[in-house]
Amino acid sequence: MADSHDDVPAASTASADGAAALRAPRRLFATLVLAAAIAVALGAWLAPHLYRDELNLADDDTGAGVPATAHARDADWTGSPTCAACHPDQHASWARTFHRTMTQEADRTAVVGRFDGTPVRHDGIVATPRRDGDRYLIELRGSGIAETFEVVRTVGSRRYQQYLAYMPGRGENLYRLPILWHIEDQRWVHMNGVFLGRDGEGYFQHLAVWNQNCIFCHNTGPVPNIVNHAELIARGQRGEPVDSARDARYDSHVAELGIACESCHGPGGAHAARNRNPLRRYAMHFTDGADPTIVDPARLDAQRSVDVCGQCHGQRIAPTVDRLVAWIHDGPTYQAGARLAEHVRPVFRDTRAPIAHQDDLFSRRFWQDGTARLTAYEYQGILQSPCFEAGTLSCLSCHAMHGAEDAVDVRGQLPHAMRTNQGCVQCHETIGADVAAHTGHAVDSTGSQCYSCHMPKMVYGIMEIHRSHRIENPNAAANAAEARPHACTSCHLDRTLPWSAEASGALWGDSYGAPVAVRGDGADPAVIDSIASLLAGDPVQRAVAAHRMGRDDSPLAGGARAFLVPHLIESLTDPYPAIRRFASRSLRAIDADMAAASLDLSLTATLDDFDFMGPEAQRAAVIERLRARWSAFPKTGLPAPPAGALLAADYVLDAEAERALRALGLAQAKQIHIGE
Amino acid sequence: MAASSSSSARAAWRDDPSSRAAMRFGWAAASAFLFFGIGLELLHFVKAPFYVDVHMRREMWTLAHAHGVLIALFTIVYAAIAPGVVPRATARVRASWLLRIGALLVPVGFLAGGVGSAEGDPSLGIVLVPIGATLVLLAFLLVAQAVWMEKS
Numbered sequence: 001m002a003d004s005h006d007d008v009p010a011a012s013t014a015s016a017d018g019a020a021a022l023r024a025p026r027r028l029f030a031t032l033v034l035a036a037a038i039a040v041a042l043g044a045w046l047a048p049h050l051y052r053d054e055l056n057l058a059d060d061d062t063g064a065g066v067p068a069t070a071h072a073r074d075a076d077w078t079g080s081p082t083c084a085a086c087h088p089d090q091h092a093s094w095a096r097t098f099h100r101t102m103t104q105e106a107d108r109t110a111v112v113g114r115f116d117g118t119p120v121r122h123d124g125i126v127a128t129p130r131r132d133g134d135r136y137l138i139e140l141r142g143s144g145i146a147e148t149f150e151v152v153r154t155v156g157s158r159r160y161q162q163y164l165a166y167m168p169g170r171g172e173n174l175y176r177l178p179i180l181w182h183i184e185d186q187r188w189v190h191m192n193g194v195f196l197g198r199d200g201e202g203y204f205q206h207l208a209v210w211n212q213n214c215i216f217c218h219n220t221g222p223v224p225n226i227v228n229h230a231e232l233i234a235r236g237q238r239g240e241p242v243d244s245a246r247d248a249r250y251d252s253h254v255a256e257l258g259i260a261c262e263s264c265h266g267p268g269g270a271h272a273a274r275n276r277n278p279l280r281r282y283a284m285h286f287t288d289g290a291d292p293t294i295v296d297p298a299r300l301d302a303q304r305s306v307d308v309c310g311q312c313h314g315q316r317i318a319p320t321v322d323r324l325v326a327w328i329h330d331g332p333t334y335q336a337g338a339r340l341a342e343h344v345r346p347v348f349r350d351t352r353a354p355i356a357h358q359d360d361l362f363s364r365r366f367w368q369d370g371t372a373r374l375t376a377y378e379y380q381g382i383l384q385s386p387c388f389e390a391g392t393l394s395c396l397s398c399h400a401m402h403g404a405e406d407a408v409d410v411r412g413q414l415p416h417a418m419r420t421n422q423g424c425v426q427c428h429e430t431i432g433a434d435v436a437a438h439t440g441h442a443v444d445s446t447g448s449q450c451y452s453c454h455m456p457k458m459v460y461g462i463m464e465i466h467r468s469h470r471i472e473n474p475n476a477a478a479n480a481a482e483a484r485p486h487a488c489t490s491c492h493l494d495r496t497l498p499w500s501a502e503a504s505g506a507l508w509g510d511s512y513g514a515p516v517a518v519r520g521d522g523a524d525p526a527v528i529d530s531i532a533s534l535l536a537g538d539p540v541q542r543a544v545a546a547h548r549m550g551r552d553d554s555p556l557a558g559g560a561r562a563f564l565v566p567h568l569i570e571s572l573t574d575p576y577p578a579i580r581r582f583a584s585r586s587l588r589a590i591d592a593d594m595a596a597a598s599l600d601l602s603l604t605a606t607l608d609d610f611d612f613m614g615p616e617a618q619r620a621a622v623i624e625r626l627r628a629r630w631s632a633f634p635k636t637g638l639p640a641p642p643a644g645a646l647l648a649a650d651y652v653l654d655a656e657a658e659r660a661l662r663a664l665g666l667a668q669a670k671q672i673h674i675g676e
Numbered sequence: 677m678a679a680s681s682s683s684s685a686r687a688a689w690r691d692d693p694s695s696r697a698a699m700r701f702g703w704a705a706a707s708a709f710l711f712f713g714i715g716l717e718l719l720h721f722v723k724a725p726f727y728v729d730v731h732m733r734r735e736m737w738t739l740a741h742a743h744g745v746l747i748a749l750f751t752i753v754y755a756a757i758a759p760g761v762v763p764r765a766t767a768r769v770r771a772s773w774l775l776r777i778g779a780l781l782v783p784v785g786f787l788a789g790g791v792g793s794a795e796g797d798p799s800l801g802i803v804l805v806p807i808g809a810t811l812v813l814l815a816f817l818l819v820a821q822a823v824w825m826e827k828s
Contacts (some may be wrong), residue, residue, distance in 0.1 A: 032807060032810075032811070033807075036803060036804075036807050040800060040803050044800065085796075086795070086796030086797075087795060087796055088731035088732070089729065089730060089731045089732075090795075092731070275796075278797075281794075281796070281797050282794075282797065282800070285794035404725055404728075405729075406723075406725075407729075
């Protein structure tokens, strides 16, 4: 029943019922706000208590999220789309990475190679990548082969992209095809030019079965699922030859193509399910503890944290045959948060390979001092670093998997600041306070960048030379004896190792100034280190030397690197295609450098005709033209060649010394088998 | 004739304190949240990392802007028509208060939800949103009731 004045028109009643009417909603509002405030406060206080068992927070907050041992087949995977619902920023930053696109279904968005029908010739076989509508095909013709393969998946998206296809009569096995698309060079390359192998390897030397190799590290939740293991065992017991690449059959599956959230955070099914409860989520927000249903690598102790990355960035083998068999059935047992060493055996220089006549297979992947010289051994490098052994260094000390687009460079997953000295001086503050005093180099020069000396580029992989991840101090005498690259002469391309020892001793004391008595590669220490390594080194040494001669931050400007030109031209004859590619690239860099100083050597046009994978006769003809051009080039504008450059004062090559050193290098004929 | 009717409509909300208050509030709130929207545009323009890089904050603040303007417009419309469609002064006063408080709580809740938000969830300030939304809903119900109860 309304009050009598309620039906009175508004204009005439406004003042009459104003006071009483105004009080009512104020009381209502005050009551509502008070009730809400009490409810929120009570909820915030009670939630962690009510959910104590649910949260089950670890007391020390270091072991939270450590999973039970389980094969990938049995794990509760959920997939990155589920993660995106609650972690959109993290999902977006991950989506920008090359981790996401490591393995993709072959469609228009994934394929970057040029499938335009241009033939790629190598070793008597013509590969023709072409399209048929939305299908990507690679035809192989020649040497008795006439097959057309449909590309079904791609591997890689940053430096190069490899292509996977089924093969007739091989069931669900996926094979890596023998040519790949090199993204930087924008060209097709046969696999023999990618890995550090010499000319003359068979066309199908690097034909790998995805299901027993790539699947493990290039996907999330891999389950190879071999289906004829018992049959292979029986055949082996009957004495019949068994080739796993040819005979094993798989019906593989993965939780997600590419390296997704759960590779680093562990299977997230339970995490997603339990966090659909909003009270649990807000209870978690009010605690500092880790959520035990998921792994946050940033919360793990340094060892477990590097283990997360090490599951792929650290070559490893199964600790037992039984474990290996279990892997190819049900997938790996390691999951993020666990101790990697309890599941795998990381490969080091002293690891014997269980292969007849090749038990030094792994040793050749390391420099003589045990430092890795191939990529995918970054984990080993960290484990060998004093900063890890005696400190708290982890991969996340420098790298970041998430972050804003303009803050983190997905090439290397590095925040921009970590490309500076910030990565090191965050701990080494005293050195950071006066870097020049420590380095003896100008503060803004390459010589004052911590990485230049303590993480030099001396690791081969994916057609590039990368930084070593073993953080160490350069030592000329030790590096010479171990026949491995030396940081100082990586930059001082015109210097010898004895010079470096003397200079280092003067800067950092006697322990760095021990005299260089011998070089492990057999070269005379009086020869400039870069040249001695380029000629007398083993394939990795030669590759590193050829690469570093063209570095764009060399302190040798203008014609000061001209003394390297004749050596690099001769290195175009190296039997290793990868080394020829680096030599060619460095020649271009020096040519450009000289052109900028008005020294018109003009090698680039000729180098355009040099195909490091091309037929030998074709390459030889180009090399002759390069030699002729160098010979005709007037040397009057150049500085005198440095001592130890194997050059006379007029830049004429000491051919005999050159041949002698090159013979030392070529004598090291053992292949560096890259386990990719 | 039209001018006369317009002037009488103006007089209606002017002479009713609660409608006048709603009208004042509505225009002020619409201005404030439009201004806030321009601020958000500016944050986009300069790519302010604390805004563009945090998905939850961006979503919450966008919702604050949108709801702030929208409910402010409702409040203006309400103020303009209330004297005509809600005959009971008590109901008008209640609806006006509920609408104004709701119009404030909903966007402020979204705004606060985007400040200090935890991963995947808005901050606890978000609880203001359902409270505010309830108040707005009650205001709508009061008006609806008044319209239904009005004698022809």
